[in-house]
Amino acid sequence: MNRRRFLVGAxxxxxxxxxxxxxxxxxxxxxxxxxxxxxxxxxxxxxAAAHRFAADHRVVSRAEIRRDWTGEAxxxxxxxxxxxxxxxxRHLHAFTALDAPLFERVTTDxxxxxxxxxPHGNLPAVLHYNRxxxxxxxxxxxxxxxxxxxxxxxxxxxxxxxxxxxxxxxVTGEEGRSGxxxxxxxxxxxxxxxxxxxxxAWERVRDDGDTVTYRVAGPDAYAQVVPxxxxxxxxxxxxxxxxxxxxxxxxxRRVVDHRDVLVxxxxxxxxxxxxxxxxxxxxGGDAQRDGGGPSRRLTYxxxxxxxxxxxxxxxxxxxxVGADVETRVKGFLMDLFTY
Amino acid sequence: xxxxxxxxxxPTALAGCSAVPTGPSTDxxxxxxxxxFTTFAWDPDRSALVVEFTRGNRLTPENTALLAVTTVxxxxxxxxxxxxxxxxxxxxxxxxxxxxxxxxxAHELPExxxxxxxxxxxxxDRSRAVDYWDPExxxxxxxx
Numbered sequence: 001m002n003r004r005r006f007l008v009g010a011x012x013x014x015x016x017x018x019x020x021x022x023x024x025x026x027x028x029x030x031x032x033x034x035x036x037x038x039x040x041x042x043x044x045x046x047x048a049a050a051h052r053f054a055a056d057h058r059v060v061s062r063a064e065i066r067r068d069w070t071g072e073a074x075x076x077x078x079x080x081x082x083x084x085x086x087x088x089x090r091h092l093h094a095f096t097a098l099d100a101p102l103f104e105r106v107t108t109d110x111x112x113x114x115x116x117x118x119p120h121g122n123l124p125a126v127l128h129y130n131r132x133x134x135x136x137x138x139x140x141x142x143x144x145x146x147x148x149x150x151x152x153x154x155x156x157x158x159x160x161x162x163x164x165x166x167x168x169x170x171v172t173g174e175e176g177r178s179g180x181x182x183x184x185x186x187x188x189x190x191x192x193x194x195x196x197x198x199x200x201a202w203e204r205v206r207d208d209g210d211t212v213t214y215r216v217a218g219p220d221a222y223a224q225v226v227p228x229x230x231x232x233x234x235x236x237x238x239x240x241x242x243x244x245x246x247x248x249x250x251x252x253r254r255v256v257d258h259r260d261v262l263v264x265x266x267x268x269x270x271x272x273x274x275x276x277x278x279x280x281x282x283x284g285g286d287a288q289r290d291g292g293g294p295s296r297r298l299t300y301x302x303x304x305x306x307x308x309x310x311x312x313x314x315x316x317x318x319x320x321v322g323a324d325v326e327t328r329v330k331g332f333l334m335d336l337f338t339y
Numbered sequence: 340x341x342x343x344x345x346x347x348x349x350p351t352a353l354a355g356c357s358a359v360p361t362g363p364s365t366d367x368x369x370x371x372x373x374x375x376f377t378t379f380a381w382d383p384d385r386s387a388l389v390v391e392f393t394r395g396n397r398l399t400p401e402n403t404a405l406l407a408v409t410t411v412x413x414x415x416x417x418x419x420x421x422x423x424x425x426x427x428x429x430x431x432x433x434x435x436x437x438x439x440x441x442x443x444x445a446h447e448l449p450e451x452x453x454x455x456x457x458x459x460x461x462x463x464d465r466s467r468a469v470d471y472w473d474p475e476x477x478x479x480x481x482x483x
Contacts (some may be wrong), residue, residue: 033363054363073480086363121371192370195395220440223394227371235376236394334420339360 012120024339031087036250041202048252049195057309061189063119067299070101072156085314090147093313097132116232124190149334171319194255209291210260213244235262257302373402379472387445398438406457408446411453418446
C-alpha cells in the first residue's frame with residue numbers, strides 16, 4: 001500500500017466516522033411510530049394518550065381559574081407551550097404564569113401545601129408557580145429544553161408572544177446542566193400525560209365529522225383519568241374531562257379538564273376553623289375535604305390542544321449558553337453514545 | 340482532574356450504547372404516579388387509624404412497589420398495605436394486588452399520632468407521601 005492510498009483510505013474512514021458521529025449526535029434516524037388504535041372509546045383514548053410518548057407533536061395548554069375566593073375569577077392563570085420531537089430526542093417547554101391573585105393571599109410559610117396550587121402536576125410547573133407567588137411582576141416565563149446529555153433552563157425568560165413557534169423561544173442569562181445519565185425520554189421532568197390509564201366508561205358527546213369527543217364526569221371517574229399527583233386536590237365538587245380524538249388518525253386533538261375540586265383550606269388561606277366550605281364551596285360531592293378538614297372550592301379550566309403530529313420541532317432556545325467546557329464535553333459524549 | 344472525571348463518566352455514558360438507533364416507544368407511559376385519595380378516621384375501640392382508599396387508580400405491581408402507612412415520629416412503625424415481589428422491604432402486607440377504591444386498612448397505634456400514607460414507585464427509586472393525617476389539625480381525628 002503506498003502512502004497516497006493509505007492517506008485516502010484514512011481520510012475516507014475519518015470522514016465516515018465523523019459523519020456517523022454527526023448522525024448520532026443529531027439523532028437522524030428512521031422514525032415512524034404506529035398510530036393509536038383500540039376497540040372501545042377507553043382503549044382508543046388510552047392509546048392516544050400513550051402515542052404522545054412516541055410521536056412528534058406540539059401541545060398548548062391554557063389554564064384559567066373559573067372560581068376561587070379572591071373575587072377576581074374568572075381570569076387566565078397561565079400557558080404551557082410544549083414541543084416534543086421524539087424523533088430527534090429533544091423537548092422544549094415554555095411555562096408562562098399570567099396572573100396570580102390566588103397566590104397573593106397566602107404564603108407557603110403559613111400554608112405549606114399552597115405550593116401545590118399549580119394547575120399542572122409536574123415538578124417544574126410546581127416550582128414555576130411557586131416563583132409566581134413572589135414574582136415582582138407578571139407574566140413570568142420559565143423555559144426548559146431537554147435532550148440527551150443536556151438540560152437547559154431559564155427561570156425568567158422572555159415571555160413568548162401569543163401563537164409563538166418553537167424557534168421564537170428565547171433565554172437570557174441561561175443556566176444549564178449536563179449529565180452523563182441524562183436521557184431525554186426518561187429525564188424530562190415536565191413531560192406527563194393528560195390521561196392516565198383508567199377503568200372509567202366514556203360517553204360520546206360530540207361528533208364533528210373529523211373528530212369525536214368523549215366525556216367522563218363525576219369524582220370517581222375523574223379521579224382515575226386526570227393525573228393529580230403534585231396538585232393541591234383534596235376532594236371533588238363537580239369535575240369532568242372531555243377528550244377529542246381525530247377520527248382518521250386516532251390521535252389526541254383536545255383535552256378539556258374541568259377541574260372543579262376542593263383544596264386544603266389552609267393552603268388556600270381560608271383559615272383553619274374547620275368550618276364547612278363557604279358560599280364558594282357549597283357544591284355537591286365532597287362537601288368536606290377527604291379526611292374532614294376545612295376546604296375551599298377551586299375550579300380550574302385547563303384546555304389543551306395537540307397538533308403538529310409528525311412535524312413539530314423542538315430546537316434549542318436561542319440565547320447565550322453558559323455551560324463550561326467539562327459540562328459541554330460530558331453532554332456531547334452522552335449525546336454521542338445515546339442513539 | 341478533568342481527565343479523571345471524564346474517564347469516570349465514560350462507563351455510564353457507554354451503558355446501553357448501541358450502533359442501531361432506538362425506535363419509537365411508549366414504554367414511559369404513564370409518567371405520573373397513580374392517583375390515591377383516602378380518608379382517615381381514628382377508631383378508639385381498636386386503637387387504630389383506619390384508612391379508606393376512596394378514589395383513584397387501581398393499584399397493581401405495574402404502578403406500585405409498596406403502599407404503607409407510617410407513623411411520622413417513628414418511621415419504623417408502619418403497616419404495609421400492599422407490596423410487590425420486587426419491593427425492597429415488603430414486610431407483611433395486609434392485602435394483595437390489585438388494590439381498588441373501597442379497600443380499608445387499620446394502622447394500630449397506642450394513641451393518635453401523625454401518620455403518612457407512603458407510595459413507592461415500581462422501580463423503587465421514588466416514593467412520596469400521598470396523604471397525611473394529623474390528629475391535632477384534622478377534625479377526622481374524632482371517633483369513627
